[in-house]
Amino acid sequence: MTPMLTKVITKLPIRPAAAEDAVLIQLMTQAAYAEYAGTDAPSSVTEERAEDLQAVLASGETSALIVEGGGLPLGSVRYQVKDGVLYFFRLGVLTEARGRGAARAMVVELEAIARRLGCQILRCRVRMNVARNVSLYESAGFVVTNVETVRRGVVDVPTGTMEKVLL
Numbered sequence: 001m002t003p004m005l006t007k008v009i010t011k012l013p014i015r016p017a018a019a020e021d022a023v024l025i026q027l028m029t030q031a032a033y034a035e036y037a038g039t040d041a042p043s044s045v046t047e048e049r050a051e052d053l054q055a056v057l058a059s060g061e062t063s064a065l066i067v068e069g070g071g072l073p074l075g076s077v078r079y080q081v082k083d084g085v086l087y088f089f090r091l092g093v094l095t096e097a098r099g100r101g102a103a104r105a106m107v108v109e110l111e112a113i114a115r116r117l118g119c120q121i122l123r124c125r126v127r128m129n130v131a132r133n134v135s136l137y138e139s140a141g142f143v144v145t146n147v148e149t150v151r152r153g154v155v156d157v158p159t160g161t162m163e164k165v166l167l
Contacts, residue, residue: 012105017064017076022054025064025076032075032092041127041152045090065109067093067102074102079110085121086114107140114166121163128158137162 017025026048033043056062064078075093079086088110093102114122126133128147142162149156 012067012069012074012100012102014065014067014105014109017057017066019054019058021064021066022057023050024073025066025078026050026053028066028073028076028094029090029092031094035095039153040155041157044152045092065106067106069097069100069102074100075106077106077110079113081114081117081119084119085123086110086117086119087123089124091124103136104140107137111140111164111166120166122166123161123163126160126162128160134160134162137164140164 029045029048033045036043037046053062057064062078062080064076066076067074073094074097075091077088077091079088081087091103091106111122122142124137124142126137128134128144134144142164144160145163146161147158148161150159151157
């Protein structure tokens with residue numbers, strides 16, 4: 001048998017996050033985005049506080065998902081729904097958990113949620129110079145609808161809006 005035929009694909013468990021998960025989500029997100037910390041364009045995630053995240057999760061203003069594997073948290077994503085659009089942000093997978101399908105699993109789950117809620121568009125923003133992220137979303141059917149420059153640290157970062165129209 002070829003390796004392709006023997007590969008077993010399992011669905012990673014994804015659960016809705018509660019306000020009490022704010023510290024876990026913040027720690028995972030900061031760890032996932034740590035690769036930007038030492039660059040000239042650090043992520044604004046370093047400025048976030050767990051208590052602020054807990055407040056928006058408790059209010060329902062923002063929702064979040066946590067993906068797990070082997071009983072351990074691997075990553076998370078946050079999202080908001082407004083005017084028929086599910087906008088997701090801060091999708092992050094711990095460095096040591098990458099390559100196992102956690103990010104793709106969260107995108108698939110977000111699409112299912114969007115469809116259940118009657119949203120017509122799934123939207124995110126991505127650093128255009130992080131090819132693996134752009135590629136992930138393109139492979140899931142997203143297209144770049146806008147590119148703008150965002151100032152991070154001392155550099156300008158081309159940032160794209162990517163959308164998937166849900167039929």
